[in-house]
Amino acid sequence: MSMGFHARTTGFASFSRRVARQRKSIPRQSSAFARSGAGARSRLGRENSGNNNVQREKKSSDLDSVIPIDLDTVSRMIKTVSLSMLLTMVGLVGQPIALTQQSSSSVNSLAQTIGNNFLSQRELVQIGGVPNMRLGFGIPAAEAILSNPNAGMARSASAALRRAVPVTNPKVGELQSDLERAQYLLRFPNRKPWSQMNTIAQQCLIKIEQDKSSIMQGVPSQKLPEAEVVVKGIVEALDGMQMSLAAQDSDRTATYLSRALKGTSDLEVLQCPNLPYVIPPAYAKLPKLQGRAALSIQFRGVTSPVDIIVDGYSAPLTGGNFLDNVKNGVYEGSKITIADKTTMFVRPMKSPDKGPLPLEVRLKDEFLPDYRQSLDVTNGDYPALPLSIYGALAMTHGQDETLNAPAEFFIYKFDRASMGGLGGLSFEEGQFSVFGYVMEDSHDTLEAVKDGAVIESIKILRGEDNLVLPASSQ
Numbered sequence: 001m002s003m004g005f006h007a008r009t010t011g012f013a014s015f016s017r018r019v020a021r022q023r024k025s026i027p028r029q030s031s032a033f034a035r036s037g038a039g040a041r042s043r044l045g046r047e048n049s050g051n052n053n054v055q056r057e058k059k060s061s062d063l064d065s066v067i068p069i070d071l072d073t074v075s076r077m078i079k080t081v082s083l084s085m086l087l088t089m090v091g092l093v094g095q096p097i098a099l100t101q102q103s104s105s106s107v108n109s110l111a112q113t114i115g116n117n118f119l120s121q122r123e124l125v126q127i128g129g130v131p132n133m134r135l136g137f138g139i140p141a142a143e144a145i146l147s148n149p150n151a152g153m154a155r156s157a158s159a160a161l162r163r164a165v166p167v168t169n170p171k172v173g174e175l176q177s178d179l180e181r182a183q184y185l186l187r188f189p190n191r192k193p194w195s196q197m198n199t200i201a202q203q204c205l206i207k208i209e210q211d212k213s214s215i216m217q218g219v220p221s222q223k224l225p226e227a228e229v230v231v232k233g234i235v236e237a238l239d240g241m242q243m244s245l246a247a248q249d250s251d252r253t254a255t256y257l258s259r260a261l262k263g264t265s266d267l268e269v270l271q272c273p274n275l276p277y278v279i280p281p282a283y284a285k286l287p288k289l290q291g292r293a294a295l296s297i298q299f300r301g302v303t304s305p306v307d308i309i310v311d312g313y314s315a316p317l318t319g320g321n322f323l324d325n326v327k328n329g330v331y332e333g334s335k336i337t338i339a340d341k342t343t344m345f346v347r348p349m350k351s352p353d354k355g356p357l358p359l360e361v362r363l364k365d366e367f368l369p370d371y372r373q374s375l376d377v378t379n380g381d382y383p384a385l386p387l388s389i390y391g392a393l394a395m396t397h398g399q400d401e402t403l404n405a406p407a408e409f410f411i412y413k414f415d416r417a418s419m420g421g422l423g424g425l426s427f428e429e430g431q432f433s434v435f436g437y438v439m440e441d442s443h444d445t446l447e448a449v450k451d452g453a454v455i456e457s458i459k460i461l462r463g464e465d466n467l468v469l470p471a472s473s474q
Contacts, residue, residue: 157437169217171217186253201242208231277367286470292310295307309439358403359433385436393438
């Protein structure tokens with residue numbers, strides 16, 4: 001069910017009502033979630049037979065003490081932590097976890113019991129309020145499973161864009177995987193594995209120094225000077241990371257680690273100047289974006305511009321169409337309409353003479369997008385560019401939900417704590433063509449944009465040469 005993004009059939013007035021109806025369905029979804037994890041529970045039972053940390057309760061009376069999970073219940077029982085954060089913690093690596101601890105125990109103690117691999121990304125807090133009660137999905141507490149199947153899905157714009165770049169050089173892909181492993185280890189709230197992270201940083205430096213030519217392989221000759229600068233930046237970031245690790249400074253380590261990861265992403269972009277796949281013949285005459293483009297949106301009365309990145313690797317047709325609209329001044333003078341304080345609709349003053357575009361969604365870990373077909377995240381189909389990230393850019397639907405409108409788009413100000421369902425995902429995940437994101441350093445500026453604001457201009461900063469227009473329009 002669409003939440004109100006359908007341009008022709010759903011008005012803004014119904015937006016909040018439809019969201020409210022979906023939120024009321026959360027307990028029902030929780031039951032379905034539990035049923036879908038039945039196989040995982042069986043596997044877990046076989047794998048953990050004899051494990052003292054997982055003790056099976058056989059009394060049917062245990063059912064009476066189980067609290068079915070829903071957002072309201074968890075909000076009352078957990079201090080300053082959301083259900084989505086709890087799900088992220090216990091399923092961070094996408095494996096099912098049996099909860100045997102009582103809710104009066106600290107989440108940290110629970111994490112220590114089931115292993116450090118499942119620690120939260122954030123500071124853990126204590127579950128309290130109701131002694132001797134346990135959380136579950138309507139099953140005995142010792143068999144309660146919290147599984148976060150979307151654990152590998154990006155939760156920030158930078159991570160989503162980094163992982164969306166096709167890896168054409170396996171050496172750089174390995175480097176990025178090593179650094180993401182270090183980033184994961186850094187999230188441990190207590191007893192951080194400093195030496196293990198330092199080893200990763202050392203190994204990454206050795207790989208670059210000993211095999212730099214292989215790391216640079218695939219970069220076009222005209223881009224080699226730029227690639228040299230990028231690799232130098234990665235080395236400097238790794239050096240800074242090692243010094244920060246020696247001082248056991250988490251914040252500085254995170255800063256240098258983020259720079260190193262950004263460097264690997266920039267290098268991958270240089271190594272993949274074109275799409276690693278062929279657009280289906282039916283859409284060959286549409287504009288397409290081969291790679292990335294950086295743009296800035298200037299709103300009238302707002303001091304700073306909003307910087308965005310459009311990703312043609314995951315949405316070549318949607319991104320190409322958007323850049324074509326920008327070049328033709330389609331959005332200048334357009335007013336912003338904000339629905340439910342979370343969705344900023346941009347309806348252009350002058351509609352381009354175009355027909356609808358196909359819905360375009362690329363599966364995570366796949367090269368080629370799917371067309372005119374949405375994803376079913378309940379079956380584990382997750383997009384490369386999630387809608388469930390603050391500042392996601394997506395086209396509204398056209399005549400039906402398999403088509404995109406030719407010009408109307410929206411900026412989605414997603415907040416997991418207040419808008420996410422189970423697993424912290426938007427209810428509309430996989431239903432829209434996400435083609436980019438507002439960059440993190442522009443989030444504060446985006447918050448300053450109010451309902452009725454006017455787009456003064458949109459400028460293409462980089463990547464205009466990646467736009468390929470059909471011969472008839474050039």
